């Protein structure tokens with residue numbers, strides 16, 4: 350997602366490559382070569398759609414062939430029966446393809462993983478029957494013949510004109526695809542792919558993002574279908590079969606599914622490879638299988654991934670050396686967090702039952718802006734359930750949650766996040782493939798939306814938002830002492846740093862309320878000191894902080910008020926001094942006569958988690 354870095358040399362190389370390919374007819378390339386390049390471009394378009402939905406969004410929506418076929422038949426039908434205009438055909442093909450993409454993806458909103466793969470793959474088998482059902486218009490099993498040569502505004506695109514259009518449009522699509530991939534929208538897809546729970550926590554709707562992914566993934570396949578209809582002037586339902594599905598999958602996996610340009614590499618190998626191997630036809634499926642296995646097993650993220658990893662490793666090594674050169678250079682001690690408009694939280698009579706288990710039983714408490722309110726209690730007392738009820742992951746059986754003057758109970762998690770609720774998780778959710786700076790920026794996805802169109806076309810709104818989010822994330826990284834890690838892969842950081850990073854992400858959108866679930870778990874003394882500094886800064890910035898924590902020493906040090914839970918009910922509320930001296934609380938934790946300094950539970954859990962980390 351790191352935008353702008355190394356873009357100019359890449360853009361220059363891309364422009365030169367595209368210019369050279371467009372110039373091929375004038376450089377003496379044969380008709381066969383131009384046809385081959387056209388077919389590579391068409392396949393690359395289809396594969397790029399797969400990369401977007403599968404590689405970036407992680408959705409096993411494998412209906413690229415039906416989407417491609419829909420685009421092709423839309424153009425075929427228009428050109429033969431209605432109007433022969435490439436621009437109209439392209440628009441119609443894209444529309445029909447997006448419709449098919451969204452409809453075939455819809456099961457993915459309810460079903461996950463392989464179930465979606467099987468249902469979307471199954472649509473491939475239906476293509477001949479569907480085409481045959483509209484036999485009089487689409488040519489049935491015999492195929493659709495007589496598609497005229499393309500024209501624009503009544504002018505025939507003869508000579509190399511159509512070839513130039515195909516390459517130019519394909520090149521333009523890849524620029525748009527890259528603009529989306531290397532942006533907050535690309536990051537949003539990566540977040541969704543790795544954790545729908547996290548996607549909701551940063552304010553993006555998992556369902557909405559999936560539908561957008563199905564729709565954008567269908568756009569290039571629709572364009573490809575339009576071009577394919579004109580290339581052969583003939584369409585047969587047999588072309589759009591299982592073999593093509595496997596070719597597309599193999600090209601995607603071989604080129605690198607989580608890459609933009611991998612689609613071109615994969616498509617080129619799959620189109621050019623067969624020409625070099627004379628026995629290919631006989632063993633085509635075996636060869637495609639071998640390509641799939643090579644791509645899937647031996648190359649993580651395909652051939653594009655090999656290059657990215659080599660370059661990435663060099664960069665990361667240099668950045669890591671710089672980050673560790675002076676470990677005390679910037680711990681953020683002297684830098685404050687930007688002020689936020691914290692809102693009071695009111696939890697009233699909230700109840701949650703799981704079957705026969707009354708996990709939360711009529712809980713009420715308040716948390717105020719500029720204060721840290723701790724929820725403590727033994728394991729299973731309902732703390733995390735309350736966090737999930739406040740942040741919208743669970744809906745309450747009774748009671749209300751109000752933030753400021755708005756009731757947020759009953760809203761889904763992503764909408765609660767957009768109302769200004771940030772949170773962390775017991776096990777930090779830090780997606781792979783993002784730097785520390787990018788991870789902080791993902792905290793703004795829901796609260797500071799920028800349209801897909803503005804991002805894809807790099808409109809002024811995009812650049813303005815980019816500048817704002819860079820400035821905002823820099824401020825937070827400096828205050829948290831994370832700026833020296835800014836360009837390092839976030840998922841590879843030590844646990845303490847990842848917990849701070851989660852905190853940074855939770856406040857990045859200017860959250861009015863931040864819910865922290867056992868942020869000190871697994872941290873050593875030095876990390877805890879850093880955490881205390883950050884919590885103090887959050888309070889000073891005016892954030893309403895709710896802290897679930899087993900480490901009572903930490904709670905005593907930072908909390909303004911404490912709510913004690915046992916068996917789903919509030920058994921005491923007060924200041925740290927009041928709670929530490931409350932005999933009921935002491936009994937609940939350590940048995941009569943004990944003093945609360947930490948809990949046995951904490952020590953055991955922390956040791957266990959550390960062992961787990963190791």
Ligand SMILES: Nc1ncnc2c1ncn2[C@@H]1O[C@H](COP(=O)(O)OP(=O)(O)OP(=O)(O)O)[C@@H](O)[C@H]1O
Pocket residue numbers: 703706708726727728729730731732733734735
């Ligand atoms: N999704 C769920 N389905 C069924 N039962 C659940 C679910 N989530 C929590 N519970 C149950 O609700 C009760 C409260 O659990 P919860 O995780 O909220 O406690 P906790 O105080 O956060 O515990 P811990 O300190 O161990 O995190 C427990 O009995 C737990 O088993």
